[in-house]
Amino acid sequence: MITKESVLDALRNVDDPDLRKDIVTLGMVKDLSVEGNQVSFTVELTTPACPMKDMIEKACLNAVRMMVSKDAEVHINMTARVVSNRRDRQDVLPGVKNIIAVASGKGGVGKSTVSVNLALGLAAQGARVGLMDADIYGPSIPIMLGIRDERPKMADVNGKGMIVPVEKFGIKTMSIGLLIDEKQAVIWRGPMASSALKQFVTDVLWGELDYLIIDLPPGTGDVHLTIAQTIPVTGAVVVSTPQAVAAADARKAVMMFKQEHINIPVLGVVENMAYFTPAELPENKYYIFGKGGAAKMADQFELPFLGELPLIQSIREGGDMGIPAVIDEDSPARARFLELAGQVAQQLAIRNATMAPTQVLEIN
Numbered sequence: 263m264i265t266k267e268s269v270l271d272a273l274r275n276v277d278d279p280d281l282r283k284d285i286v287t288l289g290m291v292k293d294l295s296v297e298g299n300q301v302s303f304t305v306e307l308t309t310p311a312c313p314m315k316d317m318i319e320k321a322c323l324n325a326v327r328m329m330v331s332k333d334a335e336v337h338i339n340m341t342a343r344v345v346s347n348r349r350d351r352q353d354v355l356p357g358v359k360n361i362i363a364v365a366s367g368k369g370g371v372g373k374s375t376v377s378v379n380l381a382l383g384l385a386a387q388g389a390r391v392g393l394m395d396a397d398i399y400g401p402s403i404p405i406m407l408g409i410r411d412e413r414p415k416m417a418d419v420n421g422k423g424m425i426v427p428v429e430k431f432g433i434k435t436m437s438i439g440l441l442i443d444e445k446q447a448v449i450w451r452g453p454m455a456s457s458a459l460k461q462f463v464t465d466v467l468w469g470e471l472d473y474l475i476i477d478l479p480p481g482t483g484d485v486h487l488t489i490a491q492t493i494p495v496t497g498a499v500v501v502s503t504p505q506a507v508a509a510a511d512a513r514k515a516v517m518m519f520k521q522e523h524i525n526i527p528v529l530g531v532v533e534n535m536a537y538f539t540p541a542e543l544p545e546n547k548y549y550i551f552g553k554g555g556a557a558k559m560a561d562q563f564e565l566p567f568l569g570e571l572p573l574i575q576s577i578r579e580g581g582d583m584g585i586p587a588v589i590d591e592d593s594p595a596r597a598r599f600l601e602l603a604g605q606v607a608q609q610l611a612i613r614n615a616t617m618a619p620t621q622v623l624e625i626n
């Protein structure tokens with residue numbers, strides 16, 4: 263006879279490969295029921311974008327069939343509840359579970375392209391996602407999402423005027439480009455940029471989010487410091503390109519996050535424009551700028567390498583037209599960005615399980 267205990271014992275042999283504990287101990291097995299040879303249960307993962315989802319499901323099935331009964335009819339409901347390890351007072355971004363900053367050592371490496379497609383990639387897999395354009399001096403998110411002409415609405419919350427983020431393709435977004443003329447933003451000085459950013463944090467109704475992606479300005483500067491001091495950023499993703507000079511700049515970005523007064527864990531390094539793929543020969547990869555630079559850099563810092571993204575004309579065209587690669591079913595880059603989203607979500611789950619929460623100066 264199949265019992266609940268025998269099923270649980272079998273499932274104790276299935277490990278979450280990232281968290282390195284079995285799924286029963288981790289409390290991921292829910293709603294177990296057994297009737298005759300019908301066994302059903304839910305496995306609750308830490309992210310809907312988990313790249314190990316299919317593997318864990320198969321391992322559960324095999325464990326019950328091999329260790330309990332080969333005649334068991336097993337129904338597994340794979341779900342996810344994104345965890346947060348925030349321990350701050352939640353004065354800022356109260357309903358936001360995880361905050362991911364996307365950075366680059368220098369401009370033009372595709373940081374905004376990665377931010378947009380990472381946000382959409384997480385949302386495509388079922389997460390609630392927001393995208394904050396903190397690139398105050400050169401906001402490109404409104405163009406990339408095709409919302410240049412939209413203006414956010416205001417809402418009254420307990421007598422305080424709050425900005426309602428613009429929604430597009432299932433994500434919420436806010437950019438200085440949605441409030442003022444893009445050209446004006448370029449001439450802003452440091453203190454103005456910092457106070458605009460603080461508004462994005464305190465005066466925008468982000469609501470409940472699993473992930474908030476922050477597209478940082480290129481390089482290292484005032485805005486980065488403001489963000490590190492006011493927002494409990496869960497982790498950062500550093501974008502690089504293959505050229506040696508780009509890798510050297512990306513190294514500076516990694517060093518910035520490691521500084522004592524910033525101290526934000528780096529989730530990994532992604533290499534954009536790693537190889538060229540012509541539209542008519544999608545299987546061909548040409549490593550025109552050299553190969554393996556960002557992976558080597560990640561290795562030196564003992565950071566995860568989050569993968570290579572191709573240089574494809576349609577990524578640029580999609581960006582200009584407001585149709586990002588993840589939204590374009592025909593884009594050869596779509597699958598790569600979905601993989602990247604899975605890698606980032608996975609590294610974030612590991613970070614939350616193994617490291618202390620990020621500290622910030624509390625706002626009074």
Ligand SMILES: Nc1ncnc2c1ncn2[C@@H]1O[C@H](COP(=O)(O)OP(=O)(O)OP(=O)(O)O)[C@@H](O)[C@H]1O
Nearest residue numbers: 369370371372373374375480572573574577578581
């Ligand atoms: N993998 C890619 N293939 C083709 N074009 C790309 C790719 N990644 C980015 N681009 C294009 O390169 C240009 C710069 O990209 P993007 O604006 O994302 O860079 P950035 O690092 O955010 O720049 P900045 O920080 O200076 O604003 C854009 O026109 C974008 O569409």
